[in-house]
Amino acid sequence: MSLLRLAGRPLLASMFVAGGLNSVRAPEEVAEAAEPVVRPLTERVSALPDRTDQAVRLSGAVQVVAGVLLGMGRVPRPAALAIAATLVPTTLAGHRFWETEDPEERAQQRIHFLKNLSMLGGLLIAADDTAGRPSLWWRGRHSAHDLRREAHLVRRSVRATAGPAAAAGRVRAKLPA
Numbered sequence: 001m002s003l004l005r006l007a008g009r010p011l012l013a014s015m016f017v018a019g020g021l022n023s024v025r026a027p028e029e030v031a032e033a034a035e036p037v038v039r040p041l042t043e044r045v046s047a048l049p050d051r052t053d054q055a056v057r058l059s060g061a062v063q064v065v066a067g068v069l070l071g072m073g074r075v076p077r078p079a080a081l082a083i084a085a086t087l088v089p090t091t092l093a094g095h096r097f098w099e100t101e102d103p104e105e106r107a108q109q110r111i112h113f114l115k116n117l118s119m120l121g122g123l124l125i126a127a128d129d130t131a132g133r134p135s136l137w138w139r140g141r142h143s144a145h146d147l148r149r150e151a152h153l154v155r156r157s158v159r160a161t162a163g164p165a166a167a168a169g170r171v172r173a174k175l176p177a
Helices: 003-025 028-044 052-072 076-094 103-128 136-174
Strands: none
Touching (some): 003 052, 028 052, 028 076, 052 076, 076 103
């Protein structure tokens, strides 16, 4: 593993582990702010809890578990995707700068909103990172290509040897036994 991955994954994951722990321990602190985003989600996705504080706690738990896995380098791609999935509603709920009237507060919320977008970009890059190994899709595509090439070579080889083999067989058939 490269030094950048070794250092970068835990650094990226640290914010989510810390923030997720806060959401698990005290979901009521952010439940009110999360309500406008959680309510429409729970109406569309039946698997989510109906109560906002439970949804916040679930999101925090996902961030903690996926953050630890990402930081340790265990299943980093799915872990990064899981965190990214929780980051979108968290950002939309927690940093609604467009609803803030106070210019200073609006500027702060915009900064936090953009910071979360930057972290989302980092998570998407981490989700796409194969750590120098080809992905399963790439390996499958190239294996299929290699098989087609080998089949073509076998076909050419058979065609090249079939004619002389047939001629030798005809000559042998005419010889006395």
